[in-house]
Amino acid sequence: MQIGVDSFVAAPVDRVSAVDPARHLSELLEAITLADEVGLDVFGIGEHHRREFLDSAPTVILAAAAVRTRRIRLTSAVTVLSAADPVRVFQEFATLDLLSNGRAELVVGRGSFIEAFPLFGFELEDYDSLFAEKLDLLLKIRENVHVHWSGKHRAALTGQGSTRARSRTRCRFGSVSGGTPSSFTRAGVLGLPLMVAIIGGEPHRFRPLIDRYHLAALRAGHSPGQLKVGIHSLGYVAENGNGGR
Amino acid sequence: MQIGVDSFVAAPVDRVSAVDPARHLSELLEAITLADEVGLDVFGIGEHHRREFLDSAPTVILAAAAVRTRRIRLTSAVTVLSAADPVRVFQEFATLDLLSNGRAELVVGRGSFIEAFPLFGFELEDYDSLFAEKLDLLLKIRENVHVHWSGKHRAALTGQGSTRARSRTRCRFGSVSGGTPSSFTRAGVLGLPLMVAIIGGEPHRFRPLIDRYHLAALRAGHSPGQLKVGIHSLGYVAENGNGGR
Numbered sequence: 001m002q003i004g005v006d007s008f009v010a011a012p013v014d015r016v017s018a019v020d021p022a023r024h025l026s027e028l029l030e031a032i033t034l035a036d037e038v039g040l041d042v043f044g045i046g047e048h049h050r051r052e053f054l055d056s057a058p059t060v061i062l063a064a065a066a067v068r069t070r071r072i073r074l075t076s077a078v079t080v081l082s083a084a085d086p087v088r089v090f091q092e093f094a095t096l097d098l099l100s101n102g103r104a105e106l107v108v109g110r111g112s113f114i115e116a117f118p119l120f121g122f123e124l125e126d127y128d129s130l131f132a133e134k135l136d137l138l139l140k141i142r143e144n145v146h147v148h149w150s151g152k153h154r155a156a157l158t159g160q161g162s163t164r165a166r167s168r169t170r171c172r173f174g175s176v177s178g179g180t181p182s183s184f185t186r187a188g189v190l191g192l193p194l195m196v197a198i199i200g201g202e203p204h205r206f207r208p209l210i211d212r213y214h215l216a217a218l219r220a221g222h223s224p225g226q227l228k229v230g231i232h233s234l235g236y237v238a239e240n241g242n243g244g245r
Numbered sequence: 246m247q248i249g250v251d252s253f254v255a256a257p258v259d260r261v262s263a264v265d266p267a268r269h270l271s272e273l274l275e276a277i278t279l280a281d282e283v284g285l286d287v288f289g290i291g292e293h294h295r296r297e298f299l300d301s302a303p304t305v306i307l308a309a310a311a312v313r314t315r316r317i318r319l320t321s322a323v324t325v326l327s328a329a330d331p332v333r334v335f336q337e338f339a340t341l342d343l344l345s346n347g348r349a350e351l352v353v354g355r356g357s358f359i360e361a362f363p364l365f366g367f368e369l370e371d372y373d374s375l376f377a378e379k380l381d382l383l384l385k386i387r388e389n390v391h392v393h394w395s396g397k398h399r400a401a402l403t404g405q406g407s408t409r410a411r412s413r414t415r416c417r418f419g420s421v422s423g424g425t426p427s428s429f430t431r432a433g434v435l436g437l438p439l440m441v442a443i444i445g446g447e448p449h450r451f452r453p454l455i456d457r458y459h460l461a462a463l464r465a466g467h468s469p470g471q472l473k474v475g476i477h478s479l480g481y482v483a484e485n486g487n488g489g490r
Binding site (some may be wrong): 121154 | 266267270274296299302304305306309310311312313330332333336337339340341343344346347360361363364365366367398400402403405
């Protein structure tokens, strides 16, 4: 088992607890550095476009963390792929992967908020097809230097090399709780590691969905060894014996 | 006068001189750290989407440099705004500005290569209107927390706050040599500092264009104090007395 921490860089907006954003990010980098030193496996940064979070450009934050750390993997949690351009996303993560000596990890999803859709000019009615299409393109870019691709939501690629920063960038399929069962099937069919974001509800309820993921993957011919499953959930960490606080 | 270095992170692609991309970026960070230590004013990273350069995601590289340096300003050289989304661009630079304690600088331009247009789905025939419109939006985002804007090349904004990472991000207007005289006029009318990229041709040829910039700015009511002019050009640096090598 591997264990890590995700942060959305929550920044309270009320006057009493408001913090200076620069100081907030500085303290976040200290936390990531500490997580690296004590041996956590991964640190994730979310992507939100809301005033209560400072994580609108997660790869910029992760790049700063890359040169302050040595072993910890650095991941998005999650990259809102539906509203992003897969070429830009791959360029950013490939560069992050180079800067971190192969520690970048990309978790793609549709996000649990929807503010990215109007902000970047996408329609909520395309919620499913945007994600399916962009994931398809992202995986093609990851596998091929020169990409030929066409779709409905983005300009076609006709053999361009999207970036010299080739890399071993890992890609996980992040599915949020409340996601439809078909998301779990799709992750399985694609043979991608799965990250389940349990925002509400009891973990055991997700077991049938994870079984569905495994079954779809095995039917599609993927080896059990690549079917890693992760869970993102709220938690509280305290010192031993300190009770509830 | 201020002096700095720009890098496009050129990475030779022939077999003899090919370098490992991760090592290349590591050496770049060493160079930026040294530039900071010896007191250079600014270090810039270009943006290209060609196999001979490793700068497809400049803000990711600049963020890594931000936490390795103390005083040097970190800039794009240039951000190819025509093919980018001004909201994403601002989010990235605002985050960089926070990570670097106010040392981020954004130089926007149309680029001297055109590979970004087909890669990101834009038409070369919109070369001028894309840049004018996106610069207009970028400046609105910089000045306002909640933006109302509509245009031809991007979805409208209807009061969204694009990022909590408000910042003092400086913005320069980067114009490349070969740019039309109207570019210099526009930079002046907007009162933006000007960066002239002299890729070919003798510097004195640009004097009339810079005069045009100053005249347009003063006519538009901008104060002379904000009319900084920078020149980006090829150079060769050697130790004193070492002659040609």
